[in-house]
Amino acid sequence: MARISAGVGTSHVPAIGVALDLGKSEEPYWQPIFAGYEPTKVWIAREKPDVIILVYNDHASSFSLEIIPTFAIGCAAEFASADEGWGPRAVPAVVGHQELAWHMAQSLILDEFDMTIVNKMDVDHGLTVPLSLIFGQVESWPCRVIPLAVNVIQYPPPTGHRCYNLGKAIRRAIESFEEELNVLILGTGGLSHQLQGTRAGLINPDWDKAFLDGLTRDPDGLARIPPIDYVREAGSEGIEMVMWLIMRGALDAKVDELYRFYHVPASSTAVGHIVLANRGG
Amino acid sequence: MTESPFRDIPGTTLFDGRMSRLGYHLNMFCMSLIKAENRTMFKADESRYLDRFSLTADQRRAVLERRWNNMLDLGGNVYYLAKLAAADGLPVAHLSAGMAGLSPEDYAHMMVGGGRRIDGNRSKRG
Numbered sequence: 001m002a003r004i005s006a007g008v009g010t011s012h013v014p015a016i017g018v019a020l021d022l023g024k025s026e027e028p029y030w031q032p033i034f035a036g037y038e039p040t041k042v043w044i045a046r047e048k049p050d051v052i053i054l055v056y057n058d059h060a061s062s063f064s065l066e067i068i069p070t071f072a073i074g075c076a077a078e079f080a081s082a083d084e085g086w087g088p089r090a091v092p093a094v095v096g097h098q099e100l101a102w103h104m105a106q107s108l109i110l111d112e113f114d115m116t117i118v119n120k121m122d123v124d125h126g127l128t129v130p131l132s133l134i135f136g137q138v139e140s141w142p143c144r145v146i147p148l149a150v151n152v153i154q155y156p157p158p159t160g161h162r163c164y165n166l167g168k169a170i171r172r173a174i175e176s177f178e179e180e181l182n183v184l185i186l187g188t189g190g191l192s193h194q195l196q197g198t199r200a201g202l203i204n205p206d207w208d209k210a211f212l213d214g215l216t217r218d219p220d221g222l223a224r225i226p227p228i229d230y231v232r233e234a235g236s237e238g239i240e241m242v243m244w245l246i247m248r249g250a251l252d253a254k255v256d257e258l259y260r261f262y263h264v265p266a267s268s269t270a271v272g273h274i275v276l277a278n279r280g281g
Numbered sequence: 282m283t284e285s286p287f288r289d290i291p292g293t294t295l296f297d298g299r300m301s302r303l304g305y306h307l308n309m310f311c312m313s314l315i316k317a318e319n320r321t322m323f324k325a326d327e328s329r330y331l332d333r334f335s336l337t338a339d340q341r342r343a344v345l346e347r348r349w350n351n352m353l354d355l356g357g358n359v360y361y362l363a364k365l366a367a368a369d370g371l372p373v374a375h376l377s378a379g380m381a382g383l384s385p386e387d388y389a390h391m392m393v394g395g396g397r398r399i400d401g402n403r404s405k406r407g
Contacts, residue, residue, distance in 0.1 A: 154301055154358075194377075200377040265392040
């Protein structure tokens with residue numbers, strides 16, 4: 001049977017991808033950020049996941065205001081790097097896992113999470129920057145990736161509670177797949193940031209720290225946070241953090257926090273990163 | 282309609298259904314700029330390119346004059362407006378700085394210093 005061994009939370013700031021792609025990762029501004037992911041790179045090389053479920057949001061790249069799916073699962077064989085307005089990132093194509101993705105779609109829908117099934121989709125920085133952070137610059141991504149896109153741009157996004165429960169349903173879906181697979185789940189976005197309006201540039205380190213603490217120790221409590229608290233405390237774009245609760249919901253009630261990293265800023269954003277392992281058994 | 286509790290958050294526009302309806306054509310214009318050939322056409326003759334979209338006169342003026350907060354008020358969403366900034370060769374942070382009323386340098390300086398503090402920025406009521 002397939003099994004989720006661990007969950008990873010990480011920001012997905014586009015400027016991080018640009019810095020890496022332009023060879024700026026050793027510059028003083030960026031170096032601490034890339035250094036912050038080195039322990040995870042070592043860990044994931046040992047962990048050797050077969051598949052990553054990557055929870056992210058599309059930033060007006062594949063989806064526009066024409067169609068706004070709340071939850072969408074990528075069931076294609078391959079996903080190309082999207083042109084977000086400055087040319088596509090020169091990163092490897094993302095290879096999907098069609099059998100598992102379709103199994104998940106069916107399991108989730110019958111479990112009453114009405115996923116949008118996507119057979120053609122380019123993937124933007126929301127998905128490729130996390131892969132770059134945990135795998136570095138590689139010829140090909142070392143595992144299959146199933147994109148799970150969440151609407152967090154058009155209000156209202158799904159609540160944290162809904163996301164948390166979707167994570168639990170994802171776990172049931174994975175564990176009912178017969179093939180032996182080591183699956184990791186990534187929740188991405190955040191942490192506190194606001195890109196718009198006269199309050200642009202907002203950062204709330206106390207909120208961010210409490211959120212990271214809660215992920216490890218009190219996910220049920222985090223799942224009760226209403227949307228307005230995210231917007232008020234973490235900024236209008238900080239609401240991306242609900243996606244981390246999908247990752248957390250897919251893990252055991254009690255997890256081991258293997259690693260944590262926090263840094264301000266990357267462009268307008270507080271970079272947060274956490275690695276949580278299931279205890280197994 | 283805008284959910285009233287959100288209106289209490291200072292300097293923040295909630296991209297709800299009302300704003301989405303208001304800004305639909307503005308945002309879809311921005312979306313068109315993810316295609317390289319459209320970026321070229323737009324940069325060659327901005328006004329003519331805008332004729333392809335049903336923008337209001339105010340939206341059109343705000344785009345041509347790159348008045349970011351104005352575009353925000355007229356239904357623009359920051360992730361869509363970022364495509365317009367990108368067509369100008371500018372990063373999202375440039376747009377955020379403009380909306381915050383700061384020069385790009387002062388904005389970057391604020392961010393390196395830890396960003397805008399939450400204290401005093403939670404509520405219009407102080």
